[in-house]
Amino acid sequence: MNAIIEESPTLADRLRDALEHDAVEHLAELIDENPAQDIALALGELPRQHWHALFERLNHERTAEIYAHLPTEHQTVLLEQLDPAEATRLIGELSYDDAAAVLDELEDDHAEAILAALPEGDQQALSSLLAYPEESAGRIMTPEFATVRPEWTVAEALDHLREHSEIAETVNTIFAVSPEGQLLGWMRLKELLLSRPSVTVESRIHTDIVSIEAQEDQEEAARRISHYDLDVLPVVDERGVILGIITVDDVLDIIRDETTEDFHRMAAVGDMPLSLRDASMRLLYRKRVGWLVILVLVNLLSGTAIAFFEASIEAVVALVFFLPMVIASGGNAGAQASTLMVRALATGDIQTRDWFRMAAKEVSVSAGLGISMAAAIWLTGNWLGNLEVANAIALAMFLVVLFGSMFGMSLPFLLTRLRLDPATASAPLITSVVDVIGIIIYFGVATAILQLA
Amino acid sequence: MNAIIEESPTLADRLRDALEHDAVEHLAELIDENPAQDIALALGELPRQHWHALFERLNHERTAEIYAHLPTEHQTVLLEQLDPAEATRLIGELSYDDAAAVLDELEDDHAEAILAALPEGDQQALSSLLAYPEESAGRIMTPEFATVRPEWTVAEALDHLREHSEIAETVNTIFAVSPEGQLLGWMRLKELLLSRPSVTVESRIHTDIVSIEAQEDQEEAARRISHYDLDVLPVVDERGVILGIITVDDVLDIIRDETTEDFHRMAAVGDMPLSLRDASMRLLYRKRVGWLVILVLVNLLSGTAIAFFEASIEAVVALVFFLPMVIASGGNAGAQASTLMVRALATGDIQTRDWFRMAAKEVSVSAGLGISMAAAIWLTGNWLGNLEVANAIALAMFLVVLFGSMFGMSLPFLLTRLRLDPATASAPLITSVVDVIGIIIYFGVATAILQLA
DSSP: SSSSOOOOOOHHHHHHHHHTTHHHHHHHHEEEEEEESHHHHHHSHHHHHHHHHHHHHHHOOTTTHHHTTTTTHHHHHHHHHHHHHHHHHHHSSSSHHHHHHHHSSOHHHHHHHHHHHHHHHHHHHHHHHTTTTBBBHHOOOOOOOOEOTSSSHHHHHHHHHHHGGGGGGGOEEEEETTOBBBEEEEEEEHHHHHHHTTSSOOOOOOOOOEEEEESSBBHHHHHHHTTTTOEEEEEEOOOOOOEEEEEHHHHHHHHHHHHHHHHHHHOOOOSSOOOOHHHHHHHHHHHHHHHHHHHHHHEEEEEHHHTTTTTHHHHHHHHHHHHHHHHHHHHHHHHHHHHHHHHHHHHHOGGGHHHHHHHHHHHHHHHHHHHHHHHHHHHHHHHHSOHHHHHHHHHHHHHHHHHHHHEEEHHHHHHHHTTTTTTGOOHHHHHHHHHHHHHHHHHHHHHHHHTTO | OOOOOOOOOHHHHHHHHHHTTHHHHHHHHHHHHHHHHHHHHHTSEEEEEHHHHHHHHHOOOOHHHHHHHHHHHHHHHHHHHHHHHHHHHHHHOOOHHHHHHHHHHHHHHHHHHHHHSSSSHHHHHHHHHSSSEEEEHHHOOOOOOOOEOTBBHHHHHHHHHHHHGGSSSSOOOOEEEEETEEEEEEEEEHHHHHTTTBBTTTTTTTTOOOETTTBBHHHHHHHHHHHOSSSEEEEOOTTHHHEEEEEEHHHHHHHHHHHHHHHHHHHHOOOOOSOOTTHHHHHHHHHHHHHHHHHHHHHHHHHHHHHHHHHHHHHHHHHHHHHHHHHHHHHHHHHHHHHHHHHHHHHHHHHGGHHHHHHHHHHHHHHHHHHHHHHHHHHHHHSOOOOOOHHHHHHHHHHHHHHHHHHHHHHHHHHHHHTTOGGGHHHHHHHHHHHHHHHHHHHHHHHTTTTOO
């Protein structure tokens, strides 16, 4: 890993080179040959004045495509560097969903100035997208889609698409609508192409419609696209009128970001607006310190619980020896249970109404785990201590594993019910709470069985 | 959550009803109106003899589509219920990638019997897919795709697609190939449709090709499709000859499953072949008990470390009071750091070669966290104990948080280097290891500062 490897120049190196030597043709070539996503990524490694140079010097049809793939923060910075006319032109070339996302991140004044300079039609389309709540399906849809009428023939539908598909983000899936715009069915472009030109669209459409209302959550849109293997999910209003579409590539990003959020929450890290690579040390510090401090307070209770049983510790010092095994096992079993639930809730594998069924299963599973762990610690205790101590710590182990598992399993459901993210049931939180209760159970059981009080 | 809600009959109820009353027409209607995924899901709630009845009684064009969406375990059970001819017919109707996945799960004899009964062409196609390593791009591709020749006109290409697209899984993206099958470029069906019929394909294709070699990992295929927003990823051999395609809906499933695997590993749960909903208590027990037992052994070291410092504990019992705060903070900071790295490595946000850069950042961030936590515990210590104890525990806190963070941050990289899954750096594992080292640091520092030895 530490060996020095002679590497061929990266795309970032070659772009820098072309920009510094003002080699406009070479630049255009580089941009033709590489995917927009890679160019956007390489741009992040160049100094900021180069970004401006690239976008200014380059009147390339792919400028907007590259811009659309820049991280949000970079998009904002770049837009502030460009003069107003250029900024407006760039936004005007983006698809509506991408443009709405960029405008959303700008200062209100700046966004309104750009919006005002756009053509009337774009203004209206963007304003209506921005009127939907954040993270709703309506906010991320694009109003550029392809519809046909069921009474048309296949030939008429194809002619219509040839004339109008320039404006549609995708025509892979085509929607059949009523005169009022109500969604009646769907078909693939492939199916249209393969059909005899004289048959009606109606005879060819599928009526098993999957759609989403504009007010619903974007995560629900992602779930439907993923569950139903859709290329495109139509967004409708409460009357079933189609308003826009969400494409599968949009939700791939949403799924990735929401999953990353879940991972971070489950490790007691706050939500990060940036990737780990781009996050500053300050940001990382701020996002991590919060829960750490809160959990210190929880662990203060652990200390208090231990102090409360000081007499027991002084009577049988061996109890301290077995303490870490018992309370850590409870925390570990709890972290397992909560993670299983959080993930299954996130994928839709289980719903909140499944709490009872899951709890019934968890009682049996954690009893089994508790018995196994109790047996392991009983053997250790009997070997290193004596039978009485072994009995006490084995019973404590069983109870702590049972409590840890049931607590870890239930907390995600409880959080969902309180309309909080179930992923807040982080391993550190579960571990810390189980530590406190575990210490009380442990010394409580030991004090009773060993008659220390 | 516990209120009894009058619910309308579910799809499963309605299917059961239709099956029990032998209402074939009603059954066909239900199947027409509902997405295949929902029917497959509902089937899981019906008794197994109903599955057979549904697939036997129903000579419906969507049978194969519904079957393809059943969970793997159900697919195998159902196939064993059907007589050999029916089983072969069903497999023959699946797309090659789905068929290969099903055959892969069967007993070797059974799979070979079905394979032998299929038409020659299907046999060959399936055998060549099954020859690729498990979890490789080649194993999940479908060899049914649409190609055109660059020298053809758009009209010729469209005619060709009309004749041959029946066999292609998707024609949304079309690939231009040389006479030897080498991939030269790609275009969208929409672009073909919009082009003047007389221009050549060559003049319209894009040359920024993203592909994957058949031997590469399926996770890499998922990453490319996701990163490049692709509908379809072409799979090529080492000469660049196109062998098959992987579609975005295939990788959505892979991404979901691989992410779930990461979640489970990070909570010290073994890989589960089934969803949480379908997992038996036995399976859950087996997948959870392994790490719990291993971690007890690690925690045995914690106990040993505490026992080693028995004299210090007896001298200053207050030290036990602050112990949970210090070692838990180290574990929590470590769990944060490892999760950030595991997730960033999984999304491709960082690579293993970024270890040094990440370590440099982590030193600063964790020093900041350590100072904050040390300040918090110093105040508590000074308030509850005395200045000397406060100094000792604050220094211990700083060092333990620093160690925990650096350990948690480095372990995923180390595991990657050892060709293990970085997600094995679970919160429970990090916590347990940091506990042991944390106890040694804590009592070591306290013994030295308080001159207890």
